[in-house]
Amino acid sequence: MAEQPLPSRAEDFAEWYNQLVVRAELADYAPVRGCMVVRPYGWAIWENIQQALDRRFKATGHVNAAFPMFIPMSFLEREREHVEGFAPELAVVTIGGGETLPEPLAVRPTSETLIGYMYARWIKSYRDLPVLINLWNSAVRWEKRTKLFLRTTEFYWQEGHTAHATEEEAEEEARRMVGIYEEFAVTEAAIPVIAGQKSDSEKFAGAVRSYTIEAMMGDTRALQSGTSHNLGQNFARAFDIQYLDRNNTLQYCWTTSWGLSTRFIGAIIMVHGDDKGLILPPRLAPYQVVIVPIYKSDDERAQMLAEADRLAQELGGFRVYIDRREEVTPGYKFNDWEMRGVPLRLEIGPRDVAQGTVVLARRDVPGREGKLTVPRPGLSERVGTLLEDIQAALYRRALAFRKEHTFEPVDYPELQESVERGFALAWWCGSPACEARVKEETRATTRCIPFDQPGGVGRCVVCGLPADRKVIFARAY
């Protein structure tokens, strides 16, 4: 029964991650190169993410729809930058119903082109605008090396696609959606993120401007966790998405797209996890409380399970799981659920029943310190408060970690050193050459130009020329 412990994060972060994802039963490798199976425990996190986002999308006027997974190759070619960006990573269907297809079909790497084609058919007048559609589906980008959740050939996501009458409205939408991602990451996942703009070299293939939220993982590397794009009129012109304005003049629409994927589960794992395993933020955890009955005899077992059922009922407002396994010890169960990151463990044994108490153990506070014996009356309120505390504590800890590992280098040697140890927030002149040099020499890329700028001017950390913005350089997943 006893398994090898996980490698420690300090020792081998990548291996800690890879083993944890499989052992916690979040996901598994599929027998198709680059693909993953998301197991029920992992998918339950995704369902909670979906609900949290979908609520926010609908509250801001968006509706869901479904577009086909197949895209004619000629569609992708209509927007030059788009096809250059995506052509190398396509999966292509060439046979259908036993026959070679006259035109091969790409499996959707993203849907801007198909959206463009349909929007051009649907939109006639300013009265039809804005169109605010979101899709929950999966996309395919052929990957050479797989890392579960972070880089898989097929991944699950939502892709929003909107069309607007004016440039301002499109820009407002693109900014609104990155704002929703930011608020979602902070509120639901307890992940501090830096929202900002991508540099031209890092933006989406076909976008005028891309916005992003960037999070720092437990190894100090960055993870792009959600992006939103102002596509200008690029796709509108490529697909003839036009509308008659109030003066009866034909105008091109302004479009946006935005997406957040199962990669975000990778962020949750790598931001909050510790050497014992996952620590799931209570708002997204499949189980918020796991009840472990403690007993010595069969009689006691029956009593404690009955007690556990009563407790689960009392805690009806939370997601509760009772571990009824007979073949393993309570100690094994403690380790198992610690590894699987359940925020609160509730232990119930004969002594607790006699005393009218239960033992609660916080996943985020190890050992004795995180253990509390609490009275049964008012248990549900207590659990609610504790879950909120855990959620807040996770956020604070992640934020403190990021601050601790964010540096403000003022010259190139400092920059080189900074990106070895975390994020470098530094003045940048905006030149692609400076950006390219950093990437080449340090493997760090510009993650984003934060919305939150200090103001004023400085000197580019690479070339020393005047710079009016600070940028985050970091090594990224």
Add this chain to the structure above:
Amino acid sequence: MAEQPLPSRAEDFAEWYNQLVVRAELADYAPVRGCMVVRPYGWAIWENIQQALDRRFKATGHVNAAFPMFIPMSFLEREREHVEGFAPELAVVTIGGGETLPEPLAVRPTSETLIGYMYARWIKSYRDLPVLINLWNSAVRWEKRTKLFLRTTEFYWQEGHTAHATEEEAEEEARRMVGIYEEFAVTEAAIPVIAGQKSDSEKFAGAVRSYTIEAMMGDTRALQSGTSHNLGQNFARAFDIQYLDRNNTLQYCWTTSWGLSTRFIGAIIMVHGDDKGLILPPRLAPYQVVIVPIYKSDDERAQMLAEADRLAQELGGFRVYIDRREEVTPGYKFNDWEMRGVPLRLEIGPRDVAQGTVVLARRDVPGREGKLTVPRPGLSERVGTLLEDIQAALYRRALAFRKEHTFEPVDYPELQESVERGFALAWWCGSPACEARVKEETRATTRCIPFDQPGGVGRCVVCGLPADRKVIFARAY
């Protein structure tokens, strides 16, 4: 503005359907052969179906997960009947990341094979059983001719896949799930269905037994609306899904699969719709109530819209939509929402406000008869009751229609005549030859052997030999 009316159902049922789906904005033809775009109004119905089913699946112990869309061709070949059934309709990816793949990948026509491979890895002991997993995704089967919702190359569905320790448990599961489909169809969609077993020639490729719910459409043809399969040990043997039983002996599992797809939206359209358009069952309708403000001046417009907002708030427990369009008349809106099948229309004009009333119009009762002037106090309760009435009335009407078009032929000429006009419930000896003759000569197939049997014995409607079961023969979609 004024559009051509729909063709009447009596005149051209197929054309009525095709036009209605597009004009009601449920779905549209994609620029990829055989594929559809499900538009927001159609997808909202599917989301309501998903929620209604997902609730039922979870209440019976099932959990969701996600499996890749790509399946190695060799996997499909491991179960002989399975590959024979699906090979002719596969979409095949032969190129990935710019290179020809060593082994082509089928785009999932259904996931039994990939499930089999993974279950074999996950299941070790009887303690791991049952495994009760459901997937919400899309599947691809290459279709020559498209009919939106009913027959598209890519369709949306759920596919449940379970593994059990015993044959009895697997059979129980397969029956439980067809039972859930039946209850769902009746309760949520107001569609009467006949639950029963498929004949051997009509069962799923690879199943031991297939169960189905069959519904009668408005043109008296049958639509298979959900199916559940007892797969025996066929896939367990093909993929080595084995477990150690309590005596430490290696045993093959018993598996099931079951699915319901966006085709069900086709059933809703064809069962309830009338010559004016859709009639959506209140429990699944995207909007249960549409509010149409009536006004003559700009002042009145502002007042009526404010009134509509208040009403929408009062009706907060329902899905309500306010039609604020300025460019069309109330009459146009009435027709439009009738076409789009909203169960209840609420009209609010200055006279109603003065009298403290609103006008409600039932979609299922045309003209004056369906119109009521009701007082504002207690409006929400009244709307709730009316929606329940509509739900019940739709079911009664559909059931009456099916009864009226179900015949019990006792000989072959009667059978031939029956299937021209609806369902034929007739004694069948069970021979595939009799079944094949009916199909050949009348284009009617056996839809199911209803669970609900009269008992006793009779004479086969085809060959006259003794028969111990009755079967439904019908022309089907």
